[in-house]
Amino acid sequence: MVMRVQTETDDNRELVERYWQLLADNDLEGAATMQHDEFVEEWPQSGERIRGRDKWLAMATAHPTFPSIEPRLTEGIEDLWVTRAHFEYPMDEGVERFEVCAVQRVREGKVLRITQYFGAPFEPAEWREAWVERTR
Numbered sequence: 001m002v003m004r005v006q007t008e009t010d011d012n013r014e015l016v017e018r019y020w021q022l023l024a025d026n027d028l029e030g031a032a033t034m035q036h037d038e039f040v041e042e043w044p045q046s047g048e049r050i051r052g053r054d055k056w057l058a059m060a061t062a063h064p065t066f067p068s069i070e071p072r073l074t075e076g077i078e079d080l081w082v083t084r085a086h087f088e089y090p091m092d093e094g095v096e097r098f099e100v101c102a103v104q105r106v107r108e109g110k111v112l113r114i115t116q117y118f119g120a121p122f123e124p125a126e127w128r129e130a131w132v133e134r135t136r
Contacts, residue, residue, distance in 0.1 A: 009077050012106045016081045019111050020071035028066075032057040036110035043116055065089045067098075079106045087118070097121055 015034065022031040035053045042049045050056045060066065067087040074083045081104040089096040098118045105113040124132065 011109065012079060012081065013074065013076065015106060015109060015111065016076070016083060016104055017071070017074050020069070020074065020083055020085065024069045024071055026066065026068075028057060028060045032060075034111055036107050036112040038107075038112060039110075040112075041114045041116065043118070045118055065091065076104075079112075080104070081106065 019031055019034045022028075022034070032053050035056065037053070039053050039056060040049060040051050041056055050059055067089045070086040070088075072084045072086060074081060076082055083100075083102045083104065085100045085102065087098045087100050089098075098120055100119075101117045103115045104111055121136075124134070
């Protein structure tokens with residue numbers, strides 16, 4: 001019988017996947033407890049940085065249209081993880097959708113840093129049709 005040893009990579013994957021599941025469940029307080037004391041989240045496209053768990057939680061709970069979140073894939077090793085997720089923001093005129101790529105650093109069993117990139121979905125170009133597969 002071969003016993004598998006739980007590694008730091010396994011622990012960090014579980015941490016990051018649990019963090020995203022809490023966001024998907026809209027458990028913002030639960031997600032905040034998984035953030036490191038020196039937590040920072042950055043959004044390069046808007047040029048914003050949120051420094052600290054308390055500021056992040058205040059921002060997230062004050063958000064007028066917090067999105068529904070569907071985590072789709074998490075990959076990484078050791079302390080560096082990338083999560084791909086689908087966000088849907090309820091708007092007066094319908095729903096605004098984004099595909100999100102989040103790059104995460106983990107330290108001491110907590111999420112230390114997240115850098116999130118937001119991309120709006122778009123229709124594929126017809127000229128590529130012969131060489132690509134549609135995924136949605």
